[in-house]
Amino acid sequence: MRLTRRDALQFGLTGAAAAALPGMGFAQPIATPTPSLNQLAAAKGMRFGSAVAAGPPHGPPTGGTINNPAYAAVLTGECGLLVPENEMKMYALRPTLDGYRFEAADRLVAFAEQHGLAIRGHNLLWHKPKYFPNWLQSYDFGSRPASAAEKLLVDYVTTVCRHFGDRIRSWDVVNETIDQNTGALRETVLTRHLGDRVIDICFHAAREALPTCQLVYNDYMEWEAYSVRHREGVLRFLEGLRSRNVPIDALGLQSHIGGDADVASATGRPEPKAWHDFLHQVTGLGLDLLVTEFDVNDRGFPSDPAARDRAVADYAKAYLDVTLSFPQVHDVLCWGMVDSVSWLNSPEFRRGGRMLRPCPYDGEYRPKPLRQAIADAIRAAPPRTPRHAPHA
Numbered sequence: 001m002r003l004t005r006r007d008a009l010q011f012g013l014t015g016a017a018a019a020a021l022p023g024m025g026f027a028q029p030i031a032t033p034t035p036s037l038n039q040l041a042a043a044k045g046m047r048f049g050s051a052v053a054a055g056p057p058h059g060p061p062t063g064g065t066i067n068n069p070a071y072a073a074v075l076t077g078e079c080g081l082l083v084p085e086n087e088m089k090m091y092a093l094r095p096t097l098d099g100y101r102f103e104a105a106d107r108l109v110a111f112a113e114q115h116g117l118a119i120r121g122h123n124l125l126w127h128k129p130k131y132f133p134n135w136l137q138s139y140d141f142g143s144r145p146a147s148a149a150e151k152l153l154v155d156y157v158t159t160v161c162r163h164f165g166d167r168i169r170s171w172d173v174v175n176e177t178i179d180q181n182t183g184a185l186r187e188t189v190l191t192r193h194l195g196d197r198v199i200d201i202c203f204h205a206a207r208e209a210l211p212t213c214q215l216v217y218n219d220y221m222e223w224e225a226y227s228v229r230h231r232e233g234v235l236r237f238l239e240g241l242r243s244r245n246v247p248i249d250a251l252g253l254q255s256h257i258g259g260d261a262d263v264a265s266a267t268g269r270p271e272p273k274a275w276h277d278f279l280h281q282v283t284g285l286g287l288d289l290l291v292t293e294f295d296v297n298d299r300g301f302p303s304d305p306a307a308r309d310r311a312v313a314d315y316a317k318a319y320l321d322v323t324l325s326f327p328q329v330h331d332v333l334c335w336g337m338v339d340s341v342s343w344l345n346s347p348e349f350r351r352g353g354r355m356l357r358p359c360p361y362d363g364e365y366r367p368k369p370l371r372q373a374i375a376d377a378i379r380a381a382p383p384r385t386p387r388h389a390p391h392a
């Protein structure tokens with residue numbers, strides 16, 4: 001669909017979206033449907049959002065970045081909140097030991113604020129060695145390694161939390177610390193010196209720096225059968241945090257559903273009852289829930305695109321129906337809105353396989369049945385009392 005500037009204004013496109021139109025050689029912004037996903041969510045006391053990338057300061061207007069007017073139009077049309085896909089990770093904010101780099105993250109926060117959108121923080125500690133900055137892997141913890149490691153963590157968490165201050169009202173404090181295969185806490189250079197205290201230290205430091213911010217543990221235990229160990233491990237881990245009075249407010253359900261396994265196979269099969277029980281137990285600990293990184297890995301779905309999009313939408317609706325039946329869910333975020341910008345279509349992940357269709361919009365920025373499924377699931381969800389101040 002190609003729009004003139006006048007069409008765009010008629011459709012209610014504003015600001016950057018409309019201004020980007022005349023005669024430019026890149027994807028044209030389209031008008032997103034109304035009511036938006038965030039408007040539907042707001043009617044139920046929830047917010048809808050997406051991941052977004054900053055891109056280089058003066059980068060090309062392509063991809064899932066704020067430089068891309070077509071992508072920005074989808075974000076501002078559909079979302080009430082955003083989360084940086086990578087820009088607030090430790091490897092991005094502190095790539096070397098000697099300094100912090102806030103430029104890209106700050107640009108994303110400014111973009112969100114300019115459009116009246118809230119922004120979540122992701123994440124203070126991604127407790128998986130592969131994603132540590134290199135300097136941390138080889139850090140010299142000296143003769144009193146436990147206190148040096150604690151100081152390093154507290155300094156980092158405090159510096160980052162204070163940098164953004166109250167502009168960020170919800171942080172993924174710790175990401176993916178439970179091993180999906182064993183259900184145990186991952187071992188890292190930090191646990192070598194601090195043991196399980198690594199996690200407690202991060203949550204306490206975040207609470208100290210931001211007393212009223214929502215503090216979240218975020219992980220990818222899913223509803224498919226292959227996640228059973230992971231779910232059990234996360235539950236035990238959360239029980240431990242609660243029993244030690246560690247300041248945690250919510251569990252982030254990443255919700256990368258579909259998975260690598262064939263959905264028809266024994267391990268790829270969804271387990272709605274087990275998923276419901278898991279959420280029931282987590283909320284029984286007094287924790288809130290968020291859907292933080294929703295998408296559908298459709299590798300094992302039918303190859304015909306129309307049949308595939310239908311199957312993806314049905315799969316997602318069934319998942320969201322169970323998940324949103326919990327009034328403790330206040331935020332639903334997709335990990336990208338447009339298929340072509342999804343991490344699942346990165347060369348590293350796709351490994352030469354077919355293009356995946358994991359997001360609510362296709363590569364031409366047209367809404368897909370998955371967008372309708374999300375809207376339907378939100379419409380079907382019970383209302384709840386809003387937790388966050390409304391945006392947009």
Ligand code: 9MR
Pocket residue numbers: 085086089131175254293343
């Ligand atoms: O989508 C992200 C991708 O661009 C990055 O290369 C990758 C490593 O930083 O992280 C991806 O996002 C992950 C998120 O931060 C945590 N949960 C899993 C997400 C997909 O891998």
